[in-house]
Amino acid sequence: MAEVPVPECLLKPLYVPRKLLMGPGPSNASPRILAAGALPLLGHLHPEFIAIMDEVKKGIQYAFQTKNEVTLAVSGTGHAAMETAACNLIEPKDVVLSVCTGIWGERFADMAERQGAKVVKITKEQGQVFSNQELEQALRRIQPTVMFVTHGESSSATCQPVNDLGILCHKYGCILIVDCVASLGAVPMYMDKWGIDVLYTGAQKVLSVSPGASPISFSERAWKKTQSRTKRVTSFYFDMTGLANYWGCDGQPRKYHHTGPISSIYGLREGLATLAEEGLEQSWKRHAQCADMLYRGIEEMNLRFLVENKEFRLPTVTAVLVPAGVQWKNVSNYVMEKYRVELAGGLGLSAGKVWRIGLMGYNATPDNIRLLLRALREGITTEQTRIPSRL
Amino acid sequence: MAEVPVPECLLKPLYVPRKLLMGPGPSNASPRILAAGALPLLGHLHPEFIAIMDEVKKGIQYAFQTKNEVTLAVSGTGHAAMETAACNLIEPKDVVLSVCTGIWGERFADMAERQGAKVVKITKEQGQVFSNQELEQALRRIQPTVMFVTHGESSSATCQPVNDLGILCHKYGCILIVDCVASLGAVPMYMDKWGIDVLYTGAQKVLSVSPGASPISFSERAWKKTQSRTKRVTSFYFDMTGLANYWGCDGQPRKYHHTGPISSIYGLREGLATLAEEGLEQSWKRHAQCADMLYRGIEEMNLRFLVENKEFRLPTVTAVLVPAGVQWKNVSNYVMEKYRVELAGGLGLSAGKVWRIGLMGYNATPDNIRLLLRALREGITTEQTRIPSRL
Numbered sequence: 001m002a003e004v005p006v007p008e009c010l011l012k013p014l015y016v017p018r019k020l021l022m023g024p025g026p027s028n029a030s031p032r033i034l035a036a037g038a039l040p041l042l043g044h045l046h047p048e049f050i051a052i053m054d055e056v057k058k059g060i061q062y063a064f065q066t067k068n069e070v071t072l073a074v075s076g077t078g079h080a081a082m083e084t085a086a087c088n089l090i091e092p093k094d095v096v097l098s099v100c101t102g103i104w105g106e107r108f109a110d111m112a113e114r115q116g117a118k119v120v121k122i123t124k125e126q127g128q129v130f131s132n133q134e135l136e137q138a139l140r141r142i143q144p145t146v147m148f149v150t151h152g153e154s155s156s157a158t159c160q161p162v163n164d165l166g167i168l169c170h171k172y173g174c175i176l177i178v179d180c181v182a183s184l185g186a187v188p189m190y191m192d193k194w195g196i197d198v199l200y201t202g203a204q205k206v207l208s209v210s211p212g213a214s215p216i217s218f219s220e221r222a223w224k225k226t227q228s229r230t231k232r233v234t235s236f237y238f239d240m241t242g243l244a245n246y247w248g249c250d251g252q253p254r255k256y257h258h259t260g261p262i263s264s265i266y267g268l269r270e271g272l273a274t275l276a277e278e279g280l281e282q283s284w285k286r287h288a289q290c291a292d293m294l295y296r297g298i299e300e301m302n303l304r305f306l307v308e309n310k311e312f313r314l315p316t317v318t319a320v321l322v323p324a325g326v327q328w329k330n331v332s333n334y335v336m337e338k339y340r341v342e343l344a345g346g347l348g349l350s351a352g353k354v355w356r357i358g359l360m361g362y363n364a365t366p367d368n369i370r371l372l373l374r375a376l377r378e379g380i381t382t383e384q385t386r387i388p389s390r391l
Numbered sequence: 392m393a394e395v396p397v398p399e400c401l402l403k404p405l406y407v408p409r410k411l412l413m414g415p416g417p418s419n420a421s422p423r424i425l426a427a428g429a430l431p432l433l434g435h436l437h438p439e440f441i442a443i444m445d446e447v448k449k450g451i452q453y454a455f456q457t458k459n460e461v462t463l464a465v466s467g468t469g470h471a472a473m474e475t476a477a478c479n480l481i482e483p484k485d486v487v488l489s490v491c492t493g494i495w496g497e498r499f500a501d502m503a504e505r506q507g508a509k510v511v512k513i514t515k516e517q518g519q520v521f522s523n524q525e526l527e528q529a530l531r532r533i534q535p536t537v538m539f540v541t542h543g544e545s546s547s548a549t550c551q552p553v554n555d556l557g558i559l560c561h562k563y564g565c566i567l568i569v570d571c572v573a574s575l576g577a578v579p580m581y582m583d584k585w586g587i588d589v590l591y592t593g594a595q596k597v598l599s600v601s602p603g604a605s606p607i608s609f610s611e612r613a614w615k616k617t618q619s620r621t622k623r624v625t626s627f628y629f630d631m632t633g634l635a636n637y638w639g640c641d642g643q644p645r646k647y648h649h650t651g652p653i654s655s656i657y658g659l660r661e662g663l664a665t666l667a668e669e670g671l672e673q674s675w676k677r678h679a680q681c682a683d684m685l686y687r688g689i690e691e692m693n694l695r696f697l698v699e700n701k702e703f704r705l706p707t708v709t710a711v712l713v714p715a716g717v718q719w720k721n722v723s724n725y726v727m728e729k730y731r732v733e734l735a736g737g738l739g740l741s742a743g744k745v746w747r748i749g750l751m752g753y754n755a756t757p758d759n760i761r762l763l764l765r766a767l768r769e770g771i772t773t774e775q776t777r778i779p780s781r782l
Contacts, residue, residue, distance in 0.1 A: 002671045003584065004456050007449035010667040014660055016430040017439055026653060036593045037428030037654050039407040041417045043733060048408055058398035065395050075603075076467045076628065079649035083628045110628045193394065202650065210432055210654035212466075212603045234625040236502045237467065237474045256738065258470035261592065261655065262417060263428050263601035269405055276401040280393045342434060347647065386680055 005245060013055040019336070020363070022372050023344030024154040024317045025206035027213060027360035027390075029267070033209055036266040037318035052269050053247060054261075059272025060215040063184060063207075063280070064199050066191035070218040072247035073268055073360050074238065075261050078181045078202030081214035082110055084215065084238040085198045089146055089222060089229045092116035097144035097174075101129055102388065103348035104179055108148045114232065120144065125305045127162045127307045127319070132168060139172040146175045155347040157305075157356060159187055165196020166219075175222055181205060184215075185275055185361065186287035186316045188359070197222040203264070205316060206283070207271035208361035212264030236381045271361075274307035280336025289374050290364040291315035301380070306354050316364075319354040323380070328355055330386070331379035339375040406742065410727070413763050414735030415545040415573065415708045417595035417602060420658070424600055427657040429663060437652045443660050443664035444651075450663025451597070451606040454575060454598075454671070455590050457582035461609040463638035464659055465629065466652050469572045469593030472605035474502055475629040476568045476589045480613060482508035482622045488535035488565075491519055493546035494739035495570055499539045506625065511535065517740050518698045518710075520551045521716055524557060530563040537566045543574025546738040547746060548710035549703050550578055557586020557610075566613055572596060575606075576666055576752065577678035577707045586611040594655070596707060598662035599752035603655030609635075662752075673705070681755040682706035683746060688764040692771070697708075697745050707755075710737070710745040714771070719746055721777070722770035730766040 021028050029037075042049040053072075060071050074081045086108065090096060094117040098109040101124050112119045120142045124130055139147065147169055151162050158288040162178050169176040177198040181191055185206030192198045192376060200216040203209035218226065218240060226233075226240055233239040244250045270329070275283060298305065298320055306319035322328040328345050332355065335343045344356040357372060412419050420428075431438040444463075451462050465472045477499065481487060481680040487506040489500040492515045511533050515521055515682055530538065535749045542553050553569055560567040568589040571580055576597030582590045591607040594600035609617065609631060617624075617631055628649060635641045637648040666674055682704070689696065689711055697710035713719040719736050723746065726734045735747040748763060 001455060002453070003581070004458060005455050005669045006454055006670065007446070009446045010450050010453075010660075010664040014427060014430075014443070014657065014664070015439065016433060016443075016657065019433065019437070021432060021434060023434060026434060026650065027434055034429040034431070036405060038425045039405075039408045040425070041412060041420055041595070042407060042410065042604075043412060043414060043417060043735075046410070046733075048406065052405070052407075055398070055400045061402050062393070062395050062398055062401075065393060067395060076471065077650045077652055079628050080467065083626060087625070100439070107627070114623050114625050114627060190394070204432070204650060204653075210652070211650045212652035225446045232505050234505050235474060235480070236498070236505060237470050259417065259468045259595060259602045261468055261601070261652070262502070262595075263654065264603050264655065266405065266407065269401075273401040273405070276397045279397065299490075303591035342437075344434075351687050 018340065020341045020368060022363060022368065023342040023358045024356050025358060025360060027358060027363045029208050029210055030362040032274065033267050033270045036270045037210060037263050039266055041262050044262060049262065052265060056265060056269050056272060057104065057247060059276060060217060063190040063272060063275055064217050065189060066217050068217045068219055070223050070240065070244050070249045072243055072249060073213040073215050073265065075213060077211040078214050078237065080238065081200035081216045082108060082179060084216055084240065085200055086111035086115055086231050087227045087235045087238050088240045089175055089177060089198060090115040090117045091229055094145045095140060095143065097122065097142050097147045099130060099135065099147065099149045100124065101150060101158050101160050102153035104150040104153060105148065126156050127158060129158050129312045132165060135165065136168055139169065139174060143172065144174050146177060148177045151178050151180040152187065152314045152316060154182040154317045155350055157307050157314050157317045159183060159314040162194055164194055166197060170195060175225055175347065182316050183314060185283050188284055191217060192322065203268055203271060206225060206361040207275065209271035210264065212261045213268045236259040236390050286363055287315045287359060290359045290369060291318065293366060294318055294359060294369050297369065301377055306350060316358060316359045316360050319350055321354055321355065326380060326383050330383045334379040334382055335375040339371065341372055341375050343376060401714065409731065411732045412760060413732040413754060413759065414749045415747050416749060416751060418599050418749060418754045420599050420601055421753040424658050424661045427661045428601060428654050429658055432653050435653060436647060440653065443656060447656060448638060448659050450587065450660065450667060454663060454666055455582040455608050456580060457608050457612055459633050460606045461614050461631065461640045463634055463640060464604040464606050464656065466604060466649065468602040472591035472607045473499060473570060473627065475607055475631065476628045477502035477506055477590055478624050478629050479617045479631045480566060480568060480589060481506040481508045482620055485536045487533065488513065488529060488533050488538045490521060490526065490538065490540045492541060492549050492551050493544035495541040495544060496539065517547050518549060520549050520703045523556060525684060526556065527559055528609060530560065530565060534563065535565050537568060539568045542569050542571040543578065543705045543707060545573040545708045546741055548698050548705050548708045549576060550705040553585055553587065555585055557588060561586060566616055573707050574705060576674050579675055582608060594659050594662060597752040598666065600658040600662035601655065603652045604659045668715050678706045678750060678755055681750045681760060682709065684757060685709055685750060685760050688760065692768055697741060707749060707751050709748045710741055711748060712745055717771060717774050719743065721730055721774045725770040726766040730762065732766050733761055734767060
């Protein structure tokens with residue numbers, strides 16, 4: 001006899017309201033991608049599923065602009081890909097340089113420390129990015145074996161240039177790991193040309209897919225470092241040697257490694273197909289144009305940006321400074337209650353100081369921007385009227 | 392300009408055929424659960440999503456028959472839950488006893504070794520299980536701090552009794568981890584009553600949900616061991632301290648930990664709701680009755696079972712010995728090609744020697760069993776006619 005009774009709440013229907021997700025992610029999935037989530041399951045080693053995995057692999061190679069054989073999707077959300085990078089590339093003997101332009105560098109440093117490595121962080125003031133010259137100085141001074149950089153920093157809304165950064169790292173005998181979770185598909189990214197050794201992203205940003213399977217790719221240099229470890233990878237689930245075999249990247253017959261997230265892989269396939277149909281150049285252009293339209297609207301409202309230099313702004317996430325006398329949360333609540341639109345707050349150092357507006361994939365359209373600007377303007381006006389004058 | 396061109400294969404539609412998955416999992420998801428996969432996304436910290444997480448937590452507590460506060464779903468497939476158990480409960484100073492009745496004990500031993508612990512395995516002959524007496528002897532001899540047992544061993548099709556096993560472990564100052572991936576919902580399980588410290592399962596077996604979020608629960612004893620570690624957990628993604636906060640299990644305000652797999656959580660909620668509606672006792676009874684019906688059909692075909700003692704058979708996975716002169720793969724191929732029914736082969740030691748027939752959740756119905764038996768009979772006859780007589 002069951003001693004813990006049936007929970008009442010599970011006898012009611014599942015309640016999922018429709019919202020327009022204009023925060024830093026997840027963004028809304030397109031109807032095509034949502035439909036893939038309702039397709040029947042296949043076995044994780046069935047030939048039809050392996051064909052889909054192969055398509056996903058090719059789609060990631062295109063999105064990353066890489067020919068790397070070791071290219072696959074990790075069975076987890078963006079953090080899982082970050083951890084895959086950390087636990088495969090780092091062991092206690094490594095020196096890790098984590099470049100911090102927001103919380104993601106901090107997060108990677110945390111993961112690297114858990115692998116027992118010596119970790120050095122360099123940190124930029126909120127809303128700023130590093131020059132390649134500054135990074136080269138750090139490489140010379142710290143002599144890391146692994147450097148981590150966030151391309152699209154969703155917490156500070158900055159885009160750290162990584163052009164040719166891998167080539168620079170290699171000059172100093174260092175592996176370069178780049179997080180492009182928030183930037184992929186919106187900002188040019190050339191993994192091979194720029195010499196990036198490990199690149200990963202998430203599903204729920206520009207790809208507009210429900211999170212659950214996260215693209216990652218290893219260069220030959222990264223793969224060699226993984227294969228010449230002195231200690232085993234601390235994680236079985238994220239061990240790239242096993243994953244590369246399951247994904248058919250090592251030329252050996254595929255063996256059962258773990259059960260893949262079937263429906264998440266369907267969704268990722270459709271997200272990558274949507275990007276392939278639009279084409280990378282067009283997707284980059286659309287995100288730049290949408291960001292410009294948003295910037296103009298924000299400027300017309302006399303609001304200011306956290307990232308002053310437009311060149312360093314991340315088009316997918318715009319951080320708008322909350323004006324004096326306004327409670328950010330009240331405005332976000334207003335916008336959600338009246339328009340069912342998500343307008344996010346800050347994260348990390350930017351918490352309480354900014355709104356973060358997301359323009360990603362399926363959601364990056366002029367109509368959505370117009371709606372968001374109208375809602376934001378109304379929200380601020382309502383809030384300014386509500387709060388007692390400070391004269 | 393993109394240098395890696397658009398992959399042709401992504402410009403074609405996604406192809407997912409409909410199959411009846413009668414292997415050891417994934418099983419088919421019900422229409423209700425598939426529909427949940429197409430629901431719009433929510434933010435991973437939106438109040439409506441947190442309400443769904445709370446429902447999932449209550450559903451797991453019911454399915455596990457536990458009142459443990461630290462009960463949640465890990466953001467990955469079944470292996471991710473296994474790794475969460477390993478990396479939180481084990482550090483280098485631990486001695487781990489892994490009880491092997493098939494490949495899952497081996498897998499856990501692998502994970503435990505990666506955490507730097509001393510690992511001892513005890514192994515039963517294929518198709519057999521341990522008595523509590525034998526396990527007590529091992530506890531006395533090895534003096535482990537952590538013992539791992541697989542309840543439903545999908546590779547050998549055995550069900551290892553775990554009744555009161557936790558109470559036994561506690562007598563020897565040992566923590567008990569139980570894998571019920573293949574058994575939950577089909578065989579009685581009383582986490583609290585039996586003193587199990589860590590219990591986890593997958594989504595794609597009896598719950599009939601697409602894999603991607605995996606239930607796990609920690610007893611107070613397991614939680615205390617986690618909180619008194621001398622070394623940090625090697626994984627950030629699987630660190631239960633952060634996860635327990637995100638899932639509202641520690642009484643503190645929820646903080647962002649990682650992005651949860653939104654749609655997988657919807658699916659899991661619907662799978663747990665389906666189990667709650669049927670009721671555990673009825674689900675246990677249905678699986679037992681279906682297994683009995685399958686056993687009768689197999690016996691009528693004069694086929695034999697890998698697990699001779701019916702008492703130790705796992706109702707969700709039945710291993711049928713391949714008769715002499717028959718190639719298992721030819722029969723499986725026949726059944727798939729003609730009926731679109733999955734009839735799996737063996738795994739680990741049982742590879743090549745058995746078919747494994749799954750009866751799980753939505754798929755555990757008399758109609759499916761009749762279809763499978765008919766297809767298997769036909770497949771074997773066809774195969775026996777095809778192969779030259781060995782007279």
